Amino acid sequence: MKQVLQKWLEEYFGNEEAVLLSVMLIVSVVLLATLGHVLGPVIAALILTFLLQGLVNNLQKLGFNRPVAVLTTYLLFLLGFISVLIGLIPIVGRQTSLLLSEVPNMLAKIKPLLTSLPEKFSDYIGPEQFQLIFVRGSEEVANLAEQLLSFSISSFPSLLAIMIYLLLVPLLVFFMLKDKDILLSFLSNMLPKKRRVMTVIWDEMDIQFANYVRGKAIEIVIVGSVSFVAFLFLELKYAALLASLIGLSVLIPYIGATVVTIPVLLVGYLQWGSSNEFAWLLAVYMVIQVIDGNVLVPLLFSEVVNLHPVAIVIAVLLFGGIWGFWGLFFAIPLATLVKAIYNAWPRKQTEPENTDQPA
Numbered sequence: 001m002k003q004v005l006q007k008w009l010e011e012y013f014g015n016e017e018a019v020l021l022s023v024m025l026i027v028s029v030v031l032l033a034t035l036g037h038v039l040g041p042v043i044a045a046l047i048l049t050f051l052l053q054g055l056v057n058n059l060q061k062l063g064f065n066r067p068v069a070v071l072t073t074y075l076l077f078l079l080g081f082i083s084v085l086i087g088l089i090p091i092v093g094r095q096t097s098l099l100l101s102e103v104p105n106m107l108a109k110i111k112p113l114l115t116s117l118p119e120k121f122s123d124y125i126g127p128e129q130f131q132l133i134f135v136r137g138s139e140e141v142a143n144l145a146e147q148l149l150s151f152s153i154s155s156f157p158s159l160l161a162i163m164i165y166l167l168l169v170p171l172l173v174f175f176m177l178k179d180k181d182i183l184l185s186f187l188s189n190m191l192p193k194k195r196r197v198m199t200v201i202w203d204e205m206d207i208q209f210a211n212y213v214r215g216k217a218i219e220i221v222i223v224g225s226v227s228f229v230a231f232l233f234l235e236l237k238y239a240a241l242l243a244s245l246i247g248l249s250v251l252i253p254y255i256g257a258t259v260v261t262i263p264v265l266l267v268g269y270l271q272w273g274s275s276n277e278f279a280w281l282l283a284v285y286m287v288i289q290v291i292d293g294n295v296l297v298p299l300l301f302s303e304v305v306n307l308h309p310v311a312i313v314i315a316v317l318l319f320g321g322i323w324g325f326w327g328l329f330f331a332i333p334l335a336t337l338v339k340a341i342y343n344a345w346p347r348k349q350t351e352p353e354n355t356d357q358p359a
Contacts (some may be wrong), residue, residue, distance in 0.1 A: 021341070022198065033322050040163055045172035047329075050213040052077055052177060070177045081170060088240070095241040099267075201340050205333070208340075212333045217299035220247045223292050230284045237271055250292065252320075252328050253312050257289055311335055 031039075052073050059069035176183065224247025231239035242264050249256030268281040315335035319327035327334075 020319065021345075025341070029322075032327075042172060043166065045169050045176055047213055048077065048169065048173050049176040049180075050210050052173065053180070053210070053219050054214055057175065074174055074177060077173065078170065079113060085166070088244070091240045094236045099238050099241065103196050138147040197345070201337075205337055205340055208336050209333050212336075216251065216329075219250050219292070219296055219300055223247050223250055223288065227285075234277065234281055234284065236281060237267060242267065246288070252316055253309075253332065255313070255316060257293075261285070331334055 046265065055076070056066070056069045056072045059072060060066060064072070215330040224243050227246045228239055228243035231243055236242065245260045249260040252259075264285055265282065268278050272281070312332060312335065314333040316328060319331045319334050321327070
């Protein structure tokens, strides 16, 4: 056993770069697990910088020098940032408050439907058991609504964190765009001169991360905008809120679309019941999901993600549990990073055993 372990260590950790890379990975995981929430503004700024760097490069190709390209890109970013703060967020916040205040009425409307279920499933569940389930579910929903409605009072640290994001993120984005080369050179000087494996991993992941972040941002905007227009056309209540949820749901593959389907269909059913309008809502929502999964995702990520669905779900659960929201956002690129590290990991070449027999 000792010889087997020693042979394995010599093969995978017999290289100086492999040991250094292992230490860097362990330190990174510990920092993200312990200080990930503190580094949130920096991470958000990095994501936005990845998005904006593509526009800077395109402007430079059109003949703009770098300072002008950076300034133009940053001004466009500020315009969009302020537009979202002034336009979208107040509407979504107002619709969220209205939806939460109508939760008791929704429960009252859906109760007749639920009370008819014991008759249909009397062979599987009794009336007393179903009543108990309904009462407990109503209590949980009411408690959740009460907690969300008291957000402004009980979540002062969260409001403070939002203010920090609003102030720090635009500032960090400006300096990351402006001093990109300086920052990359500083990080490069902290690494050893001989870093063949790290260079291979960086070259692959630089493209992967940038393309993934830009593609995911485009997907969120397209899916959210199309959903919003469709819901407005159908005159669905809380159109902005539900469309925002659908757009953000693409951050979590497979799971997000499944979870967000519940509030969309529930709001539609409570508004229209079993009518043609509800059938149209169901059809439109399914068309949006099909187009997203079968057209947008292959078009935007055909050369970015090459992972099995099981690996993607495991990555979402693992990194989401370790790192919360940012773990969910970066689950796929982090899984791709793990794959790239495994493929490029320095291995000590072992001498093949001589199996030739003497004549």
